Amino acid sequence: MREYTKLYIGGEWVEPIASHGSIEVVDSSTEEVVAKVAQGGADDVDRAVAAARGAFDSWSQTPVDVRAKYLRDIGAGLTARFEEIASTISAEVGSPKTFAQMVQAGLAVGDWENYAKIIEEYDWETQLGNSLVVKEPIGVVGAITPWNYPLYLIVCKVGPALAAGCTIVLKPASYTPLNALILTEVIDSVGLPAGVFNLVVGPGGEVGEAIAKHPDVDMVSLTGSGPVGAQVSKDAADTVKRVGLELGGKSANVVLDDADPATVALGAVFSCFINSGQTCSALTRLLVPRSREQEYIDAIVEEASKVRLVDPHADEPDIFHALGPMVSRSQQETVRNYIQKGIDEGAQLLIGGPEAPEEFDKGFYVKPTIFAGVTTDMTIAQEEIFGPVLSILSYEDEDDAVRIANDTVFGLAGGVQSGDVERAKRVARRMRTGQVDINGAPFNTNAPFGGYKQSGNTRERGVFGLEEFLETKSIQLPA
Numbered sequence: 001m002r003e004y005t006k007l008y009i010g011g012e013w014v015e016p017i018a019s020h021g022s023i024e025v026v027d028s029s030t031e032e033v034v035a036k037v038a039q040g041g042a043d044d045v046d047r048a049v050a051a052a053r054g055a056f057d058s059w060s061q062t063p064v065d066v067r068a069k070y071l072r073d074i075g076a077g078l079t080a081r082f083e084e085i086a087s088t089i090s091a092e093v094g095s096p097k098t099f100a101q102m103v104q105a106g107l108a109v110g111d112w113e114n115y116a117k118i119i120e121e122y123d124w125e126t127q128l129g130n131s132l133v134v135k136e137p138i139g140v141v142g143a144i145t146p147w148n149y150p151l152y153l154i155v156c157k158v159g160p161a162l163a164a165g166c167t168i169v170l171k172p173a174s175y176t177p178l179n180a181l182i183l184t185e186v187i188d189s190v191g192l193p194a195g196v197f198n199l200v201v202g203p204g205g206e207v208g209e210a211i212a213k214h215p216d217v218d219m220v221s222l223t224g225s226g227p228v229g230a231q232v233s234k235d236a237a238d239t240v241k242r243v244g245l246e247l248g249g250k251s252a253n254v255v256l257d258d259a260d261p262a263t264v265a266l267g268a269v270f271s272c273f274i275n276s277g278q279t280c281s282a283l284t285r286l287l288v289p290r291s292r293e294q295e296y297i298d299a300i301v302e303e304a305s306k307v308r309l310v311d312p313h314a315d316e317p318d319i320f321h322a323l324g325p326m327v328s329r330s331q332q333e334t335v336r337n338y339i340q341k342g343i344d345e346g347a348q349l350l351i352g353g354p355e356a357p358e359e360f361d362k363g364f365y366v367k368p369t370i371f372a373g374v375t376t377d378m379t380i381a382q383e384e385i386f387g388p389v390l391s392i393l394s395y396e397d398e399d400d401a402v403r404i405a406n407d408t409v410f411g412l413a414g415g416v417q418s419g420d421v422e423r424a425k426r427v428a429r430r431m432r433t434g435q436v437d438i439n440g441a442p443f444n445t446n447a448p449f450g451g452y453k454q455s456g457n458t459r460e461r462g463v464f465g466l467e468e469f470l471e472t473k474s475i476q477l478p479a
């Protein structure tokens with residue numbers, strides 16, 4: 001078992017000021033404790049913010065090419081530890097090995113080169129009449145992250161914030177601190193100036209809250225659940241800091257009546273069950289036309305019959321059909337309760353159910369579950385479940401489909417399936433969400449990602465992600 005006793009503050013590994021106990025990191029498939037990690041407290045946040053503040057002047061003035069080189073060095077350092085990152089995330093999160101390699105580690109490692117290029121090409125200054133409009137880093141950034149794509153979602157903040165010239169205090173999710181420790185070791189090894197990046201592991205209610213309230217933090221950037229997003233906004237309000245929120249979703253996949261059922265089925269199952277449904281942008285509500293409802297249901301049930309629960313540490317090359325466990329016992333319980341609620345509220349259970357799966361006697365597994373006959377008033381049509389549960393709803397016509405798709409407090413993602421891309425685009429434009437995939441179009445790491453409504457208020461990735469960490473200054477020039 002690995003043991004980490006230190007935080008990373010001011011360019012050094014340091015003991016927490018006072019003991020706040022340690023986190024036990026549990027392998028989601030074996031239920032064994034694989035590591036212990038020391039927690040910090042609010043006093044450690046003070047220290048980390050002071051270090052970040054002290055480093056800001058110099059880092060923010062560091063030439064772009066020097067910053068870009070550090071980013072590339074970090075990317076190279078992570079690449080050298082690619083296999084270790086993937087296997088760590090397979091243990092912490094339960095993501096099957098191939099998925100952990102291709103998606104979890106792949107995205108986290110690859111993005112650094114992107115940010116290096118973006119800042120090399122970015123227009124930091126523009127002339128507007130007699131004004132020079134200058135883009136500058138916002139200052140000290142508090143980054144608070146979740147556990148589902150733990151390293152990638154850290155990189156979505158730390159990458160562009162460093163690129164912008166900001167200094168950082170990172171608090172990773174308590175279920176998954178190990179990948180953040182690997183990143184920190186890499187950052188330490190490339191010789192990033194002391195204080196530019198700081199890591200304080202610890203509970204959200206103490207370390208996260210201290211970051212959100214801290215008067216010397218200029219921006220808090222959170223990826224997490226809606227209630228925590230609301231709390232962070234309140235905590236940040238007294239110091240009027242910028243708040244960037246990437247929150248939950250209940251995204252609709254709208255199947256138009258000209259879409260081929262077999263093609264729809266593969267995408268519908270994968271886009272909902274991806275990472276065992278522990279994906280903010282998972283398309284968890286499938287909207288099918290009433291006139292062809294049974295055809296789509298039959299195709300989906302056939303496709304879902306290929307889905308298997310697997311040991312995340314085993315070689316399972318089929319990322320479309322291999323699902324690992326939930327991250328934790330509590331997440332497993334939450335998802336099973338939602339499945340029971342779906343049954344109790346009258347949805348038709350097509351596959352799965354709330355019982356423990358027979359395949360494994362250990363691990364936080366949940367049966368992949370599909371409901372038909374779901375109506376918008378049901379809990380499973382409205383709340384984010386964050387597990388492998390697909391709700392199928394039927395609609396009358398295109399207007400009805402759009403109405404149902406938008407009938408949620410969330411607005412993160414969506415999908416449209418159609419034989420006619422122009423028709424699909426028309427529907428996509430009417431969906432009140434930050435992104436829409438047409439016919440399972442591929443993920444684009446440079447496209448903006450973020451939510452409408454209660455799914456958040458920011459955009460991450462690419463140049464949009466960089467700009468979240470920038471301030472804009474006008475310098476008026478004399479005639």
Ligand code: NAD
Pocket residue numbers: 144145146147148149153171172173174202203204205207208209212222223224225226228229231232246247248249279280281384386412450451455456
């Ligand atoms: P969570 O909200 O419970 O925790 C997120 C982070 O906030 C953790 O680091 C946690 O320790 C911290 N935190 C908790 N209470 C806090 C407080 N009072 N003040 C400050 N920080 C606090 O979310 P989670 O369970 O880790 O992650 C799942 C959620 O994240 C889901 O709702 C999912 O949709 C969302 N998510 C959104 C995106 C996106 O890009 N929009 C991506 C991934 C996950």
